[in-house]
Amino acid sequence: MLFEFARPERVVLTTPNAEYNVRFESLPEGKFRHADHRFEWTRPEFEAWAGALAERFGYAVRFAPVGPVDDTVGAPTQMAVFSR
Numbered sequence: 152m153l154f155e156f157a158r159p160e161r162v163v164l165t166t167p168n169a170e171y172n173v174r175f176e177s178l179p180e181g182k183f184r185h186a187d188h189r190f191e192w193t194r195p196e197f198e199a200w201a202g203a204l205a206e207r208f209g210y211a212v213r214f215a216p217v218g219p220v221d222d223t224v225g226a227p228t229q230m231a232v233f234s235r
Contacts, residue, residue, distance in 0.1 A: 154204060154207075154208040154210065154233070155208060158208075158235065159235075160234065161232065161233065161234050161235075162210075162233040163231075163232050163233075164201070164230070164231045164233070165228050165229065165231075166190075166191065166197055166228070166229060167184055167191040167192075167227065167228055167229075168191075168192075168193070168194055168197075168216075168224070168225050168226060168227060168228060168229045169191040169192055169193050169196075170194060170225055171224045171225060171226065171227045171228075172191070174224065174227075192229075194214075194229060197214075197229050197231065198214060198231075201214070201233070204233075209235060210233040210234060210235050211233070211235075212231050212232065212234075213231070213234075214230065214231055214232075215229075215230045215232070216228070216229060216230070217229065217230050
């Protein structure tokens, strides 16, 4: 709805980087960081989803880490910035 009908000039979306969850010692494997999360994506999953969305609705998209970047698993949060 947002991209197809509202068509804002810029959209900023963030989501947890699921790969980073291994750095939380108290978080059981396969569990989300917070009960209100519906999903947590890996970096490739997020980039594939955002890239397909951008292509479908005529946006450019760039990605950026949010938080300290771990050399192995990336940052705790990932961001996509969509621009028309």
